[in-house]
Amino acid sequence: MATRIVTFLGLGSGRFPERYEPVRYRGEKGIHGPTALHDVPTIAEAEGPVTLVVLGTVEVEQTWFASDLYLTLLRRDLGPCPMPLVRLVVIPKGASTEERWEIFEQLVALVDPDRPVVPGEVRPTGIVVDITHGFRSQPFFAAAAIAFAQSERRRRWTEAKSPAVPVRIAYAAYEPSGGPGPDRGQNATRSDAPAEQVVVPIWDLTQFLDVLRWNTALDGLLRHGRADDLAGLLEGAEKEARPRAASAEDHKEIGKQIGPLSRFRKAASAFAEGLVTVRVPALITELAGRLTETARDARDILGQRAKPVVPMLDHMVETVQQLVAPSVVSPEGLRASVHLARLYARLQRYSELSALIRETYVSGFTLLRADDPVPQPGEGSDFNARRKADDRALGGLGKALQSGYPGHFNAFTGLRNDVQHGGFRSQGGKPDVIRKRLDAAVDQLESHLQEVGLFGPTPGVFASCSNHPSTGWTPEQHSAALALGHGAVVDVPFPAIPPDAAAEDVARLAQRAAGEILSLPCRGAFVAGEHSATFAIVHRLQAAGIPCYVATTGREASEAMQADGTVLKTSAFRFVAWRPYPGGAQ
Numbered sequence: 001m002a003t004r005i006v007t008f009l010g011l012g013s014g015r016f017p018e019r020y021e022p023v024r025y026r027g028e029k030g031i032h033g034p035t036a037l038h039d040v041p042t043i044a045e046a047e048g049p050v051t052l053v054v055l056g057t058v059e060v061e062q063t064w065f066a067s068d069l070y071l072t073l074l075r076r077d078l079g080p081c082p083m084p085l086v087r088l089v090v091i092p093k094g095a096s097t098e099e100r101w102e103i104f105e106q107l108v109a110l111v112d113p114d115r116p117v118v119p120g121e122v123r124p125t126g127i128v129v130d131i132t133h134g135f136r137s138q139p140f141f142a143a144a145a146i147a148f149a150q151s152e153r154r155r156r157w158t159e160a161k162s163p164a165v166p167v168r169i170a171y172a173a174y175e176p177s178g179g180p181g182p183d184r185g186q187n188a189t190r191s192d193a194p195a196e197q198v199v200v201p202i203w204d205l206t207q208f209l210d211v212l213r214w215n216t217a218l219d220g221l222l223r224h225g226r227a228d229d230l231a232g233l234l235e236g237a238e239k240e241a242r243p244r245a246a247s248a249e250d251h252k253e254i255g256k257q258i259g260p261l262s263r264f265r266k267a268a269s270a271f272a273e274g275l276v277t278v279r280v281p282a283l284i285t286e287l288a289g290r291l292t293e294t295a296r297d298a299r300d301i302l303g304q305r306a307k308p309v310v311p312m313l314d315h316m317v318e319t320v321q322q323l324v325a326p327s328v329v330s331p332e333g334l335r336a337s338v339h340l341a342r343l344y345a346r347l348q349r350y351s352e353l354s355a356l357i358r359e360t361y362v363s364g365f366t367l368l369r370a371d372d373p374v375p376q377p378g379e380g381s382d383f384n385a386r387r388k389a390d391d392r393a394l395g396g397l398g399k400a401l402q403s404g405y406p407g408h409f410n411a412f413t414g415l416r417n418d419v420q421h422g423g424f425r426s427q428g429g430k431p432d433v434i435r436k437r438l439d440a441a442v443d444q445l446e447s448h449l450q451e452v453g454l455f456g457p458t459p460g461v462f463a464s465c466s467n468h469p470s471t472g473w474t475p476e477q478h479s480a481a482l483a484l485g486h487g488a489v490v491d492v493p494f495p496a497i498p499p500d501a502a503a504e505d506v507a508r509l510a511q512r513a514a515g516e517i518l519s520l521p522c523r524g525a526f527v528a529g530e531h532s533a534t535f536a537i538v539h540r541l542q543a544a545g546i547p548c549y550v551a552t553t554g555r556e557a558s559e560a561m562q563a564d565g566t567v568l569k570t571s572a573f574r575f576v577a578w579r580p581y582p583g584g585a586q
Contacts, residue, residue, distance in 0.1 A: 001047035001048035001125050001126070002047075002048040002049050002050075002051075002121075002122035002123065002124045002125055002126075003046035003047055003048060003049075003050050003051070003124055003125070003126050003127070003128065004050075004051045004053065004110075004113070004117065004121070004124035004126075004127045004128070005039060005042055005043065005046065005050060005051070005052045005053065005084070005127075005128045005129075005130060006053045006055065006107070006110045006111065006127065006128070006129045006130070006142075007038075007039050007042075007052065007053070007054055007055065007129075007130040007132070007133070008054075008055050008056070008130065008131060008132070008133045008134040008135065008138055008139075008142075009054050009055065009056040009060050009064060009070070009133050010056070010060065010133040010135060011059060011060060011063055012036075012063075016036065018036030018037075018073055019036065019063070019064075019069070020036040020037070020038075021036065022034040022035055022036045023035075023174065023198040023199070023200050024198060024199050024200065025038060025040070025041040025172060025199075025200050025201075025202055026041075026199050026200065026201045026202060027041040027042070027044070027045045027202050028045055029044075029045045031199060032044050032045075033077065034198075035073070035077035036073060036077075037070075037073055037074060037077060038130065038132045038133070038172035038200075038202075039052060039074070039130060040074070040077045040078060041202060042128055042130060042170060042202070043078060043081060043084055044078065044081050046126075046128070047125070047126065048122070048125070049082070049084070049085075049122050050082070050084035050085070051084060051085045051086075051087070051117060051118050051121045051122075051124065052084040052085065052086045052087070053086075053087050053089055053110055053117050053118075054070070054086065054087070054088050054089065055089050055091050055106070055107075055110075055138075056088065056089075056090065056091065057090065057091060057092070057093055057135075058090060060090075061088060061090055065088055071086065074086070085118045085120065085121060086118075087117055087118045089106060089110070091103050091106060093135075094136070094137060094138070094141075100137070100141070103138070103141050104141050104144065104145055104148075107141055107142055107145035107146075107149075108145045108148055108149045111127055111129065111145060111146055111149045111167055112149055113125075113127065113165040124165060125165060126165065126166055126167075126168070127165060127166070127167045127168070128167075128168045128169075128170055129142050129146060129167065129168070129169050129170070130169075130170045130171070130172070131169060131170070131171055131205075132170070132171050132172040132174075142169070143169070143209055146167050146169070146209060147209065147212055147213075149167075150167065150213065166236065167206075168204060168206045169204070169205040169206050169208075169209055170202055170203070170204060170205070171202070171203045171205055172200055172201075172202050172203075173200060173201050173202070173203050174200045207305055207306050208306075210233075210305070210306050211306045211308050211309065213229070213233060214233060214302070214306055214308075214309045214312065215308075215309075215312055216229060217229035217230035217232075217233050218230060218309075218312045218313065218316055219312075221268060221271075221272060221316065222315075222316055222319060222343075222346075223346070223347065224347065225272060225275045225276060225347045225349060226272055227268040227269050227271065227272035228269075228272075230265070230268050231265050231268060231269050234261050234262075234264060234265035234268070234298075235265060237261050237301075237302070237305060238258050238261045238262055238265070257301060260294065260297040260298040260301055261298055261301060261302075263294040263297065263298070264291075264294040264295055264297065264298040266294075267287070267290045267291045267293075267294040267295075268291060268294075268295075270287050270290070270291075271283070271287045271288065271290075271291045271320070274287045275343075275344075275347075275349075275352075276349075276352075278352045278355055278356065280328065280337065280340065280356060280359060281328045281376075281377040283323060283340060284323055284324065284325050284328050284333055284336045284337065284340065285325065285326065285327060285328060285333075285376075288320050288321070288323035288324045288336075289324045291320050292317045292320050292321050292324065295313055295316060295317050295320075296317060296516075298313075299313055299314075314515065314519075317519065318519050319343070321519060321520075322336065322339040323336050323339050323340050323343070324336060327374070327376050328363060328376065328377065329363045329366050329367055329374045329375075329376060330367065330374065331367075331454060331455055333363065334360060334363060334364055334367070334449055334454055334455060335455055337356065337359075337360040337363065338360070338442070338445060338446045338449070340356060341353060341356050341357055341360065341442045341445065342442055344356060345438070345439055345442055350419060350434070350435065350438050351419055351420065353438055353441075353442075354415065354416040354419040354420065354438060354441075355416065355420070357412060357416065357438075357441055357442065357445050358409075358412060358413060358416045360445060360449075361394070361405075361408075361409040361412065361445065361448075362387065362390055362391050362394060362409075364405075364448075364449050364452070364454050365390050365393070365394045365405070365406075365409070366386065366387070366390045367454055368405075368452060368454065369390070394406055394409055395409070395410065395413070397410075405448055405451070405452055408444065408448050412441055412444075412445075415429075415434070415437055415438070415441065418434065419434060419438070460486050460487035460521050460522065460523030460524075461486070461487040461488055461489070461490040461520050461521055461522055461523065462481050462482075462484060462486040462487050462488065462489050462490070462522075462523065462524045462525070462526070463490055463491075463492050463517045463520060463522045463524070463525040463526070464481075464489055464490065464491050464492065464525075464526045465492045465493075465494050465513060465517060465525060465526065465527045465528075465529070465537060466494050466526060466527070466528040466529055467493075467494050467528075467529055468528075469491050470489045470491050471491075473575070474574075474575055476575055477551065477575040480575070480577065480578055481526070481578065484524055484549070484578060485523075486522075486523035486524030486547075487521070487523050487524075490520060492513065492516055492517050492520075493513075494513065494527075494528070494529035494530075494533070495509040495510065495512065495513045495529075495533055496509075497509060497529070497530040497532075497533050503532070506530075506532050506533050506536065507536055509533060510532075510533045510536035510537045510540070511536070511540065513533070513537055514536075514537045514540040514541055517537075517541060517546075518540075518541070518544055518546075522541075522546055523546070524546060524547045524548070524549065525541055525546055525547075525548050525549070526548070526549050526550070526551060526578070527541070527548050527549075527550070527581075528550060528551065538581050542581070542583055547580055547581075548580065548581045549578040549579060549580050549581065550578075550579050550581060551575055551577075551578060551579075552575075552576045552577050552578075552579050553573040553574060553575055553576055554573070554574045554576050555572075555573055555574075556572045556573070556574055558570050558572075
């Protein structure tokens with residue numbers, strides 16, 4: 001283990017011999033100081049040998065280093081801690097564009113672990129950038145340089161497989177808020193209290209920079225079909241959660257934190273592998289569903305790390321949910337295949353797209369002429385034989401017919417062959433023409449499947465949003481739900497509403513629950529739970545045109561004489577009917 005600390009240094013006020021007021025700093029491992037140097041607690045808590053890089057202007061060099069003041073204070077305040085390797089990097093003030101680019105380039109080099117900054121430095125396994133004394137725009141440069149350097153390093157990791165090095169941003173929050181007192185816990189403020197009674201927290205601001213990485217990673221999965229960045233971030237989150245969970249009294253906390261992250265990481269990697277290898281049956285019947293399920297399970301944990309990740313994750317779930325179907329050769333499977341084709345078109349994966357479109361035509365033909373049930377991949381040895389027979393039959397019809405479903409299939413087969421042969425055909429099309437034809441082919445595929453009635457009506461669901469899963473319903477209640485005609489019952493957990501929750505918190509939780517229901521092909525909903533949240537959920541669903549219901553019950557009481565002469569009264573509630581909420585179109 002080795003740590004590199006990159007810190008900014010200012011001139012100080014000059015009102016103290018140390019130029020900055022000595023205070024105590026609260027780090028992750030305790031309270032350090034008093035000291036005028038905010039770098040002391042970071043050095044004291046670092047793992048292994050430390051390299052300290054100090055960035056300052058020429059004036060900083062003359063004030064702190066010409067007189068040896070900085071190194072003298074550092075030796076004094078570190079006490080028994082080993083002295084780090086120290087290097088001063090003189091930077092310009094940033095008065096011109098050239099100077100600002102110079103600062104940026106220096107910072108990029110300093111957060112690169114593969115570039116030693118001091119002779120004899122051990123390659124760091126962790127880097128901390130302290131922006132406490134960053135002057136004016138310098139903290140902005142620091143954040144931009146870290147984001148750029150991490151992006152550049154990810155490219156090098158992919159090529160050279162060199163290990164990742166975490167970069168943290170720290171800020172010693174002197175005078176953020178708080179009132180007077182001998183120890184203000186997580187806050188400190190200037191007062192007449194002596195230095196040993198002022199405690200300054202050190203804020204870890206890394207999560208705000210991490211939001212950019214999470215956004216890029218999730219974007220990479222949906223725009224480029226790659227999950228390596230996302231898997232790397234999830235693996236890092238697992239490692240960070242492990243020591244915190246292991247220190248808890250109940251070791252089940254380990255699984256609560258790490259389990260959902262690990263499952264989401266594996267599901268994302270498997271989904272991406274299925275995309276690039278065009279495993280259409282697996283994507284539709286298994287991988288897409290697993291990805292959406294694990295993403296929902298990891299949602300709250302990731303939201304605690306970086307709140308803006310949640311809507312990004314919800315968008316991903318909404319997109320991937322459209323690829324889920326119980327079987328690939330079915331109306332639902334064909335619809336999912338079209339959504340998958342549109343995803344391939346957005347990814348500009350035209351070779352995979354051409355293969356998928358052709359196979360979807362064959363699946364549709366299989367469904368048109370098949371007896372029920374249709375054989376599915378993995379369900380029997382006759383699937384491949386049936387598939388080949390239908391492929392040959394459809395191809396033969398396509399040659400005989402110049403229009404209709406077979407004719408469209410035959411016309412597309414020529415385009416697909418041109419793409420699959422990689423441009424080696426003598427009559428190959430031009431790239432821009434092929435691209436336009438493939439983009440249009442997705443719409444044509446959907447249109448042809450609709451024309452022959454293969455899509456059928458979109459199957460709806462009846463969402464049950466309560467604290468009582470539908471598995472506990474009586475047969476009468478379940479039958480009555482199906483009789484409403486909204487579709488199969490799907491459970492959506494009612495949000496947990498703390499009794500002291502503010503109105504805006506209830507609205508946020510209710511909006512999330514309603515959003516999850518609206519992500520389904522919901523045709524009706526049973527909503528029952530905490531009153532204010534129930535009102536908010538029903539209001540939003542009704543605004544979307546979804547009828548909402550409450551379950552009416554009858555109370556049946558009984559009395560039984562006990563051996564000691566007491567009477568035991570019991571009550572049971574029996575389902576009676578589904579009653580629509582007022583205000584919605586039923």
